[in-house]
Amino acid sequence: xxxxxxxxxxxxxxxxxxxxxxxxxxxxxxxxxxxxxxxxxxxxxxxxxxxxxxxxxxxxxxxxxxxxxxxxxxxxxxxxxxxxxxxxxxxxxxxxxxxxxxxxxxxxxxxxxxxxxxxxxxxxxxxxxxxxxxxxxxxxxxxxxxxxxxx
Amino acid sequence: xxxxxxxxxxxxxxxxxxxxxxxxxxxxxxxxxxxxxxxxxxxxxxxxxxxxxxxxxxxxxxxxxxxxxxxxxxxxxxxxxxxxxxxxxxxxxxxxxxxxxxxxxxxxxxxxxxxxxxxxxxxxxxxxxxxxxxxxxxxxxxxxxxxxxxxxxxxxxxxxxxxxxxxxxxxxxxxxxxxxxxxxxxxxxxxxxxxxxxxxxxxxxxxxxxxxxxxxxxxxxxxxxxxxxxxxxxxxxxxxxxxxxxxxxxxxxxxxxxxxxxxxxxxxxxxxxxxxxxxxxxxxxxxxxxxxxxxxxxxxxxxxxxxxxxxxxxxxxxxxxxxxxxxxxxxxxxxxxxxxxxxxxxxxxxxxxxxxxxxxxxxxxxxxxxx
Numbered sequence: 001x002x003x004x005x006x007x008x009x010x011x012x013x014x015x016x017x018x019x020x021x022x023x024x025x026x027x028x029x030x031x032x033x034x035x036x037x038x039x040x041x042x043x044x045x046x047x048x049x050x051x052x053x054x055x056x057x058x059x060x061x062x063x064x065x066x067x068x069x070x071x072x073x074x075x076x077x078x079x080x081x082x083x084x085x086x087x088x089x090x091x092x093x094x095x096x097x098x099x100x101x102x103x104x105x106x107x108x109x110x111x112x113x114x115x116x117x118x119x120x121x122x123x124x125x126x127x128x129x130x131x132x133x134x135x136x137x138x139x140x141x142x143x144x145x146x147x148x149x150x151x
Numbered sequence: 152x153x154x155x156x157x158x159x160x161x162x163x164x165x166x167x168x169x170x171x172x173x174x175x176x177x178x179x180x181x182x183x184x185x186x187x188x189x190x191x192x193x194x195x196x197x198x199x200x201x202x203x204x205x206x207x208x209x210x211x212x213x214x215x216x217x218x219x220x221x222x223x224x225x226x227x228x229x230x231x232x233x234x235x236x237x238x239x240x241x242x243x244x245x246x247x248x249x250x251x252x253x254x255x256x257x258x259x260x261x262x263x264x265x266x267x268x269x270x271x272x273x274x275x276x277x278x279x280x281x282x283x284x285x286x287x288x289x290x291x292x293x294x295x296x297x298x299x300x301x302x303x304x305x306x307x308x309x310x311x312x313x314x315x316x317x318x319x320x321x322x323x324x325x326x327x328x329x330x331x332x333x334x335x336x337x338x339x340x341x342x343x344x345x346x347x348x349x350x351x352x353x354x355x356x357x358x359x360x361x362x363x364x365x366x367x368x369x370x371x372x373x374x375x376x377x378x379x380x381x382x383x384x385x386x387x388x389x390x391x392x393x394x395x396x397x398x399x400x401x402x403x404x405x406x407x408x409x410x411x412x413x414x415x416x417x418x419x420x421x422x423x424x425x426x427x428x429x430x431x432x433x434x435x436x437x438x439x440x441x442x443x444x445x446x447x448x449x450x451x452x453x454x455x456x457x458x459x460x461x462x463x464x465x466x467x468x469x470x471x472x473x474x475x476x477x478x479x480x481x482x483x484x485x486x487x488x489x490x491x492x493x494x495x496x497x498x499x500x501x502x503x504x505x506x507x508x509x510x511x512x513x514x515x516x517x518x519x520x521x522x
Contacts, residue, residue, distance in 0.1 A: 052369075054467065060480070070467075074383075074384070100371070101369040101370045101492070101493075102369065102371030104492065106371075109488075130198070
């Protein structure tokens with residue numbers, strides 16, 4: 001499916017979705033509360049079948065967080081980028097580890113380094129840091145006078 | 152907290168492998184729940200070599216951050232650098248000279264060969280054959296020498312820069328690469344004779360660590376790990392970059408899904424890499440090896456994603472720029488991280504000795520996973 005066709009199809013399925021222009025791939029911003037339903041639909045819907053989640057990124061924008069999911073279909077090879085805005089005080093979003101198994105590790109990484117909480121995650125623990133670690137290292141306001149070297 | 156050695160309520164034994172264990176090839180720590188000798192669960196504990204490279208990159212310029220990426224997958228450092236350079240070039244809209252493109256592909260393929268050689272030696276050693284390790288390192292040495300002559304480094308290359316490559320190839324490069332191809336063709340056959348057909352080796356590999364195509368996709372596996380399950384995922388074929396689109400080579404897949412299939416994919420990939428090098432070595436175009444670029448690179452506001460095929464799979468670089476001289480956020484999608492997540496799924500129900508074989512065919516490089 002070409003970029004335009006994909007956009008039309010998604011707009012039909014999700015009237016509330018907001019498309020971002022000018023990006024390399026079809027980029028859509030959705031409400032974090034609707035993420036689970038959105039994910040299940042794009043994974044399942046005929047002609048879309050986004051079965052491969054290849055990148056999960058959490059971005060700290062100081063006022064809010066954005067979760068960025070890069071999806072592709074091994075059947076059709078089209079790419080979709082989904083963004084969900086999260087509250088900065090309480091960044092919470094539903095896990096998709098039951099839809100794409102790879103999300104389990106990626107979400108643990110986002111939790112460990114950014115402090116994003118994934119509800120329904122089977123095993124949400126620190127991944128790289130030790131369990132007693134304080135703070136979320138990839139956040140913009142994170143300071144660590146001992147381990148961090150300022151460049 | 153990390154589990155101690157002990158027994159669970161069901162009477163299963165919990166043991167730790169690593170972080171200092173020869174078969175993990177680095178500081179990977181696995182907590183394994185065993186019922187007798189049968190694996191019930193494998194839980195990787197990561198972070199022993201976590202350096203927060205993504206955070207570091209946020210304070211490094213677009214020229215500097217590439218050097219750090221050599222320290223992730225150190226066996227594919229050329230290809231990591233390549234992915235980063237591609238992403239910056241995409242943002243800056245830099246056109247890379249034809250000569251640099253060909254040199255890059257040559258270096259990528261030599262890297263892939265060197266990486267697969269090391270994997271082959273180490274993997275055979277994991278399952279009990281020590282000789283291949285010395286064979287593999289002997290041949291890998293020739294590639295390292297070729298690299299050293301041109302890049303000045305043997306492991307952390309830092310040779311690819313935005314706009315092309317850092318310096319032109321050494322005058323001896325073509326001659327030595329051709330000699331190497333000649334020499335290594337015979338060696339691959341020797342590899343096959345030594346290990347591939349071995350009965351003991353086959354029985355350790357066949358039917359072990361099965362990964363279905365559906366699971367491979369769901370776990371986000373890429374590279375030989377997924378291709379061993381018959382999933383087509385070679386970035387060089389699907390999303391050709393540089394000159395890969397004009398080359399004659401095939402994407403190697405196998406349908407077995409077990410350790411042996413993954414092994415065979417890598418063995419056949421070595422031959423494909425040799426063929427790619429052969430196609431290009433005599434037609435390196437004349438001209439500049441680096442495009443003229445500004446001293447200080449400033450990526451326009453926006454998001455850029457590039458992907459390349461490393462020896463382990465799809466390596467992605469995701470840069471979010473706010474128009475400054477440093478990235479606002481950078482994310483590395485490392486192939487090993489996703490491949491490792493399938494380990495638990497693959498190992499369940501197998502004997503503990505098989506775990507070493509499964510890990511061997513995943514070709515894990517821990518700094519690539521921990522970043």
